[in-house]
Amino acid sequence: MSELSKRSAKxxxxxxxxxxxxxxxxxAILCVEWFLMADDRxxxxxxxxxxxxxxxxxFMILFNLIYAVYGPNWLDSLVLSMGARRKDIFVGEIIKQFTYIILNTVVYLVISVTTGNNIWVPIIILAAVGAALAGAIGQVIGFKIKKYGKAYLFVIAIVAGCLGVFASLTTVLEIDLLGLLRNRVGWIIVIAVVLFGLFEFWSYKLGQKSMVM
Structure with a gap:
């Protein structure tokens, strides 16, 4: 690995x-808010x-998605100005996202296990897998926004709205969505890994064709 590659990875x-x-x-801010607003102490x-x-x-999924979306428009030009190559940026994005995901996963697993909330362990693992997939999708969206403009965000808003409606329906119909997910952890991980690979490959190809802004 060259010095420039090491610098971009760092x-x-x-x-x-x-x-x-x-x-x-x-x-931490939310914890203070929950403490002050609590009725039952x-x-x-x-x-x-x-x-x-x-x-x-x-937040693990949402933050990784948001930062990935703005990567091609926010970080690429800066890192390229440091002498990095497109390949270094692609690898760097993976380093950034997995650093964030792994740190989050470790912290929340420790919290869940030490406080006796072991039921959250498979959910946290699924969230980590979902965050990785969201990051790969976000990279593709970021390149599309860079090419077509912010009007492309309307597509994201529509998809997010549909997901919100779906979440509301599961609540109204009293569907144990988390329970269903916990029973299918293996399949979900396999599907997510395949989709992650496909979107990362797509992102790599888009990055090769992307112009510096």
Missing amino acids: YYLIQGMQMMGIMVVLQ NNLFDHIIRMVLMCGVM
């Missing part, structure tokens, strides 16, 4: 750690832990 590693730092600060600790885990798995 830069993306730091970016992933900074993303984790933002997550920690956001969760008897089970306050358990309530906060559940909220931290629930928001954590959602």
Whole structure:
């Protein structure tokens, strides 16, 4: 690995750690809010832990998606100006995302196990897999936005709206979605890994054709 490649890899590693730092600060702010707004102080600790885990798995996926979407428009030109190649950027994005995902996964697994919330362990693992897939998809979306403009975000908004409706329906119909997911962890991981590989390959090809902005 050349010095320029090492420098770009280090830069993306730091970016992933900074993303984790933002997550920690956001969760700390939310914990203070939950503490101040709580009516029942008897089970306050358990309530906060559940909220931290629930928001954590959602934020892990959402943050990785958002940062991946803005990667081609935000970081690429900066890293290219450092002398990095497109290949270095592709590898660097993977380093950044997996640094963020692994740190999150370790933290939330430790929290769930040490507090007796072992039911969250498969959910956290699924969230990590989902975050990796979301990052690969986000990279592709980022390149499409770079090419077609921010109007492409309307497509994302429509998809997000459909997912919101789906989540609401599962709540209204009292469908144990998490229970269904826990029973199909293996299949979900296999499908996610295949999709991850396909979207990463697509992202790599788009990155090769992308112009510096």
